[in-house]
Amino acid sequence: MRLLDASDFEAWVGKRVQVTAVPKNASVVLDHIEKNAHPIAIDGFRQPFTLIFSSTLDQNMIDGSYEFDCGIGGPHVIFISQLQQIGNSRWYQAIFN
Template sequence: MRLLAPEDFEPWVGRKVRINTLPNPIELTLNRIERLPPLWRGVDFREPFSLFFDGPLHAYLLDLEYEFDCGRGGPHTLFINQLQPSATSRHYQAAFS
């Protein structure tokens, strides 16, 4: 099994990504990819990174796994965490270590 890397998501940056939720799918925008320093030099299997998504206030997602589909290079099942919402949108993060 190949581990996902930041390059797998670069075509998604700035694009709306469909999240398969019930009863209807919702869309979030992948705003950025943050590359992180290795946790243990020589031991890491991949470069650690995080994906940051934004969505409308009504797009309330729990800290769970969801299927993300951008129409190409996916779909991928990602575990996301909620971040502090702003006045106009909700924010989510998927972290890979």
């Protein structure tokens, strides 16, 4: 099985992503991808990266795994955690080590 890397999500940036959730599905936008610099490249390990998603205040997801699909290269089950609310937006991150 191939590990996902940042390039798998580049087509998602700026797009609305549908999230399968209970009790109702949610919708978020992949705001940007943070590529973490890793000083040593080791074969078989991916470059760490973080996906940063935003949503409106009415989309409130607890930390957990959800199925994300924007119609391009998915769906993928991704674990997200909440970040601090800023203004009228909720923010979430998914860290890939």
